[in-house]
Amino acid sequence: MNSDALIKHYCKELRFGRNLYENYKKIQAIDYADFLAQLLKLELENRELTRKNRNLKAAGFDVIKTFEGYSFSLIQIPPALDIEQLKTAGFIDRKENLILYGPVGTGKSHLATAIGVAACSSGKRVRFFRTASLVNQLSEAKAKGELKRFMRLVEKTDLLICDEWGYIPFEKEGSQLLFQVISECYERRSVIITTNLEFSKWNGIFYDEKLTSAIIDRLVHHSHLLVYTGPSHRLTHSTMKSQ
Numbered sequence: 001m002n003s004d005a006l007i008k009h010y011c012k013e014l015r016f017g018r019n020l021y022e023n024y025k026k027i028q029a030i031d032y033a034d035f036l037a038q039l040l041k042l043e044l045e046n047r048e049l050t051r052k053n054r055n056l057k058a059a060g061f062d063v064i065k066t067f068e069g070y071s072f073s074l075i076q077i078p079p080a081l082d083i084e085q086l087k088t089a090g091f092i093d094r095k096e097n098l099i100l101y102g103p104v105g106t107g108k109s110h111l112a113t114a115i116g117v118a119a120c121s122s123g124k125r126v127r128f129f130r131t132a133s134l135v136n137q138l139s140e141a142k143a144k145g146e147l148k149r150f151m152r153l154v155e156k157t158d159l160l161i162c163d164e165w166g167y168i169p170f171e172k173e174g175s176q177l178l179f180q181v182i183s184e185c186y187e188r189r190s191v192i193i194t195t196n197l198e199f200s201k202w203n204g205i206f207y208d209e210k211l212t213s214a215i216i217d218r219l220v221h222h223s224h225l226l227v228y229t230g231p232s233h234r235l236t237h238s239t240m241k242s243q
Contacts, residue, residue, distance in 0.1 A: 007021060007024065008021050016043055017046065017050075019042070019043070019046040020039065020042060020043050020046070023042055024039060024042075027039060027042070051123065052120060052121050052123075055120035055121075055123070055124070055125060055126065056117065056120045058125070058126075058127075059116055059117075059120055059126040059127060059128050060127060060128050060129070061113055061116065061117070061128045062109075062113075062128070062130075062163075063113070064113070064117060065109075065110045065113040065114045065117065066114050066117060066118075067087055067114045067118070070107070070110060070111065070114060071107075074106070074228060074229050075102075075107075075111075075226055075227070075228055075229070076226065076227040076228075076229060077224075077226055078224050078225060078226070080224060081224045081226075086098075086111070086115060087114075087115075087118060088118065088122070089115050089116075089118045089119040089122060089124065089159070091190060091224070092119055092124055092158055092159050092189075092190045094222075095187055095188065095189060095190055095222060096190055096222045096223065096224065097190055097191045097192065097193070097219055097220075097222055097223040097224070098112075098115070098190075098191075098192045098193070098223065098224050098226060099192075099193050099195065099219065099220070099223055099224070099225050099226070100112060100192065100193065100194045100195070100226050100228065101195055101196070101197075101198070101225060101226070101227050101228065102196065102227060102228025102229065103196055103228065104196050106228040107228065108163075108194035108195075108228060109163050109164070109194055111226075112128075112161050112163060112192045112194050113128065113161070115159075115192065116128055116159060116161050116192070119158065119159050124158040124159055125156060125157050125158045125159070126157065126158065126159045126160075126161065127153065127154070127157045127159070127160050127161065128161040128163065129160075129161065129162055129163065130163050130164050131162045131163060131164055131165045131166070131167070131168075131178070131193075132164065132167065132168045132170075134162060134178070134181070135170055135174040135177060135178055136174075137150065138150065138174070138177040138178065138180075138181065139173060139174055139177060142173075142177065147177075151180070151181075151184060154181055154184055154185065155184065155188075157189055158189055158190065159189065159190045159191075159192065160181070160185055160189060160190070160191045160192070161191075161192045161194075162191065162192070162193045162194070163194050164194060164195075165193045165194060165195040165197070165205075166195045166196070166197035166201075166202065166204075166205045167196075169204060169205050169206075169207065170205060170206060172207070172208070175205070175206040175207070175208060175211055176211070178215070179206075179211055179214060179215055182215050182218050182219060183218060185218075186218040186221075187221075187222065191219065193219065199216055199220075202215070202216060
């Protein structure tokens with residue numbers, strides 16, 4: 001077996017994958033130490049990229065969104081938070097939450113997704129759900145006796161994103177299951193919620209004042225409220241409006 005075949009064999013045995021074997025010949029080094037350093041860097045970068053892609057796939061985003069071109073001009077950001085912390089998702093390390101509140105179409109879901117994508121890139125485990133879909137999945141998991149397994153996915157998450165919170169009211173069981181998820185996240189992981197409902201109207205989602213109060217209490221304790229004040233982006237840029 002020649003050297004090239006041996007390298008391919010050893011990469012396979014050491015589970016380095018194909019990237020290292022397919023690219024080692026391209027390395028230009030001044031000595032053996034330099035070659036080894038570049039080789040290890042190549043493998044490290046490939047593993048980092050693989051990890052990021054795996055995190056993005058597992059997150060379950062509807063559409064991948066980034067901060068490119070995103071405007072913060074019509075968002076009231078609290079003094080304890082700044083744009084850089086949002087872009088780096090630094091609040092996750094402190095187990096803090098974000099509540100993005102404002103009219104429909106103002107960019108709340110975009111920002112939540114962009115933060116989630118940034119978190120994935122920094123090695124954080126993220127799960128994105130439309131809130132109604134999350135409740136449906138929880139109910140189905142409970143009916144199949146798989147609720148504990150579903151909750152273990154939540155336990156392994158660094159950031160849970162609940163999009164479109166309050167758009168659809170929930171039945172009693174769904175409300176209780178959602179409360180269970182929020183309780184599991186409390187002071188253990190971060191939550192981002194996008195909503196167009198002020199807190200005083202949340203009782204209309206859950207139909208239980210005590211449950212509503214308990215959910216709000218857990219969410220706002222370590223939370224930052226971002227208020228959107230602008231018009232609907234979708235309506236402003238609507239094709240129908242231009243016609």
